[in-house]
Amino acid sequence: MAKAPVLTPRAEDFPRWYQDVINKAELADNGPVRGTMVIRPYGYGLWERMQADMDARIKATGTQNAYFPLFIPQSYLTKEADHVEGFAPELAVVTHGGGKELEEPVVVRPTSETIVNEYFSKWVQSYRDLPLLINQWANVVRWELRPRLFLRTTEFLWQEGHTAHATYEDARDFAARIHRHVYADFMENVLAMDVVLGRKTAAERFAGALNTLTLEGMMGDGKALQLGTSHELGQNFSRAFNTRYLSREGEQELVWQTSWGSTTRMIGALVMMHGDDQGLRIPPRLAPVQAVVMAVKGDDAVVARVREVGDRLTAAGVRVRVDDRTDTPFGRRAVDWELKGVPVRVEIGPRDLEAGTATLARRIPGGKEPLPVERLAGLVPGILEEDQALLLRQARDRREARTTDVATIAQAAEAATAGGWARIRWADLGPEGEAALAAQAVSVRCLVAEDGSVPDADDTPGNVAYVARAY
Numbered sequence: 001m002a003k004a005p006v007l008t009p010r011a012e013d014f015p016r017w018y019q020d021v022i023n024k025a026e027l028a029d030n031g032p033v034r035g036t037m038v039i040r041p042y043g044y045g046l047w048e049r050m051q052a053d054m055d056a057r058i059k060a061t062g063t064q065n066a067y068f069p070l071f072i073p074q075s076y077l078t079k080e081a082d083h084v085e086g087f088a089p090e091l092a093v094v095t096h097g098g099g100k101e102l103e104e105p106v107v108v109r110p111t112s113e114t115i116v117n118e119y120f121s122k123w124v125q126s127y128r129d130l131p132l133l134i135n136q137w138a139n140v141v142r143w144e145l146r147p148r149l150f151l152r153t154t155e156f157l158w159q160e161g162h163t164a165h166a167t168y169e170d171a172r173d174f175a176a177r178i179h180r181h182v183y184a185d186f187m188e189n190v191l192a193m194d195v196v197l198g199r200k201t202a203a204e205r206f207a208g209a210l211n212t213l214t215l216e217g218m219m220g221d222g223k224a225l226q227l228g229t230s231h232e233l234g235q236n237f238s239r240a241f242n243t244r245y246l247s248r249e250g251e252q253e254l255v256w257q258t259s260w261g262s263t264t265r266m267i268g269a270l271v272m273m274h275g276d277d278q279g280l281r282i283p284p285r286l287a288p289v290q291a292v293v294m295a296v297k298g299d300d301a302v303v304a305r306v307r308e309v310g311d312r313l314t315a316a317g318v319r320v321r322v323d324d325r326t327d328t329p330f331g332r333r334a335v336d337w338e339l340k341g342v343p344v345r346v347e348i349g350p351r352d353l354e355a356g357t358a359t360l361a362r363r364i365p366g367g368k369e370p371l372p373v374e375r376l377a378g379l380v381p382g383i384l385e386e387d388q389a390l391l392l393r394q395a396r397d398r399r400e401a402r403t404t405d406v407a408t409i410a411q412a413a414e415a416a417t418a419g420g421w422a423r424i425r426w427a428d429l430g431p432e433g434e435a436a437l438a439a440q441a442v443s444v445r446c447l448v449a450e451d452g453s454v455p456d457a458d459d460t461p462g463n464v465a466y467v468a469r470a471y
Contacts (some may be wrong), residue, residue, distance in 0.1 A: 003397040007339075009277050014221040019149070021271050025280050025340050028149050035147035039264070042340060043325060045288040046267055047157065051137065053190055053286075054159060054262065057182045061219025063133040063161060063414075068115050070139070071106040076114035079240040083113065086207020090142040090251070092154075108141040113208065113233070113259055116162040117241035124164055124255060126246045131174070134254075143227065150268030151225070151471050158263035164255040171256035172211075172232055176454070178260045179213040187227060190218040191266065192391035193217050193273055194399050196466055197454055203434055206259075208234065210234040214453060217444040218399040219272035222419035224445045224468035227269055230260035268471075277441050280341025281364050283391050285383035290319040291380055294333060296349030297456040298326030305375045306348050309358065309373060313346075316377040338363060343387055344380060348373075350402050364390055399446030403466075412467045416442040426463040433463075443470055 007017040007024065022028055027043035030036070039047065055065070074093065077084045092108040095101060109115075116134065124132055137159050144152045161178065165171040179197065187193040195215040205212035209231040216224050237243070238254040247253045274281040284290050293310045295302050303324045310322040321342075323333055329345075338347055345361040347368075352358050358376060361368045364387040371379065402420035406412050407428060415422035415439070424449055431436075434444050449455040450462030 007279060010220060011028070012234045015257050018272060021275055021279055022149050027267065030149065033154070034183065035144045037149050037153050043267060046270070046282070047264055049286055049288055050266060054182070054186055055137070056134050058159065059162065061133065061177060061182065063135045064138060066134050067136050067138065068112050068119070069074070070109050072088060072109055074105045074107050076118060077107055079114065080208050082236070083208035087111070088166050090144070092141045092143055096170055107140070110140055110142050111259075111261070112136070112160055112162065113237050117237045117243050120164050120255070121241050121243040124243060124245050127166050127248055130164060130166045130245060130255065131170060133161070134163065135159055135161040139375065148379060148471070150264055150271075156264050158261050160261040161259060163258045164238070165257070166245065166247070166253070166255070167430070168234070168256050171258050174231045175213060175232045175258040175260065178258070179215070182221060183215055183228040183230065183262060187215060188392060189284045190344070190387055191270060192395065193227065193269065194392060194395035196448065198448045198466065199455055199458070200446060201434060201458060203431065204444060206231045208233065208236050209234070214446050217269055217273055217427050218395070218402065218421060218471070219269070220275065221272070222402050222421070222468075224421065224470040225269050225272070226445070226470070227266060228260070230264040231258060233257040233259055235459070254258070269441060274391055275278055279339035281391065282341035282343060284343045284388045287341070287343055288319065289321045290384055291344040291346060292321045292323050293346045294323045294348065295326050296330050296331070296347055299350055299353070300347055302350060302353050305353055305373070309348065309376060312377040313380055316381055318380055343384055346376060362387060409436055413437055413440050413442050416468050422467040423464050424467060426458070426465045429465050437467060442467060445470060
């Protein structure tokens with residue numbers, strides 16, 4: 001049986017455990033500039049699969065990919081007052097280039113609403129040009145005071161969507177579509193992440209937005225993590241950049257806009273929501289390697305069987321890695337694959353060869369069992385789906401068990417400080433109560449309607465606030 005890797009136990013020191021997993025699973029290293037990171041091949045493989053799946057979902061909405069410059073004239077950001085005020089503490093500003101002082105400083109992209117609007121104002125002339133639906137996959141820079149790999153880094157990778165619409169209703173509905181049918185569907189059905197869909201309060205919404213829709217997940221230590229946002233920008237940016245169109249009635253009208261983004265933070269969430277004291281547990285639908293077929297010893301006949309089984313599983317639609325590195329001890333290799341969270345290991349040694357069996361080890365529920373080699377290709381795809389569903393169920397069960405309904409601000413703070421979430425009626429909390437919680441490092445993560453849906457307004461009767469400490 002494989003020995004447990006040397007990881008700090010989660011119950012002993014969760015932040016240390018997180019750093020241990022990032023390091024030992026070879027997901028990322030700290031970069032040379034404080035707050036930056038080097039994403040290693042295994043970590044980047046996870047991002048590539050996230051990116052591919054998300055990209056397909058985004059394109060299914062009619063959105064097209066484009067690319068906008070990394071450098072933005074500083075004057076662009078000053079055109080929308082709330083926006084520049086919200087991002088000012090995080091900006092990286094370039095004042096010199098080519099050995100000379102620049103005539104106008106340029107900002108390293110923290111987000112692209114301003115530069116996108118500069119070009120939307122050129123591209124949109126008539127109602128026939130709308131809706132204009134653009135996405136880009138890029139990096140952004142936000143100068144973080146307290147960086148942590150994947151969760152808060154000075155530079156990170158993301159996608160950011162930007163759209164322009166003829167009416168408020170069209171923009172509102174599109175922001176909600178991204179929120180529910182792109183982000184939530186992807187996170188629940190691919191990442192097996194339990195997420196609460198809600199509306200940010202005025203204090204928490206995106207700088208320059210009318211409304212921010214969010215997805216909040218509970219991590220293994222009970223803290224919250226924002227996993228994606230979709231913003232209704234109204235006409236704030238179109239007014240600042242004069243982004244207008246000629247309506248059917250022949251009138252010049254300002255467009256209505258949205259923006260929305262998800263980031264490499266999802267990799268950090270994957271670690272903290274699904275990981276255990278043995279390392280990662282990767283959802284099978286996401287996993288670059290769903291099954292590793294391992295030769296226990298270096299017998300030529302064993303290696304041949306391992307490769308044969310790998311071919312059979314590949315033909316059955318499983319993403320397979322054959323591990324026939326028999327010059328490396330089996331125990332060390334098994335621990336490594338367990339640490340990396342590969343959902344299934346198929347272990348074959350001389351005795352298995354003789355008996356026509358293999359040992360199937362399941363990473364997500366744990367446990368091993370011998371199975372006839374002939375049955376593996378038929379069984380493994382179903383096992384992967386079972387384990388995908390189990391991860392989501394475990395995450396949801398944890399959130400429900402660690403969420404407390406409360407009636408007072410003091411009770412909300414106590415529940416959050418104790419390592420869980422609190423639910424409290426927004427009418428009993430309000431902006432003053434939110435400020436009081438913020439003074440204790442507790443935030444309102446989102447508002448949900450009484451029936452659990454996303455409310456249309458902050459003050460909709462019956463709204464409930466989810467309250468937690470957050471990353």
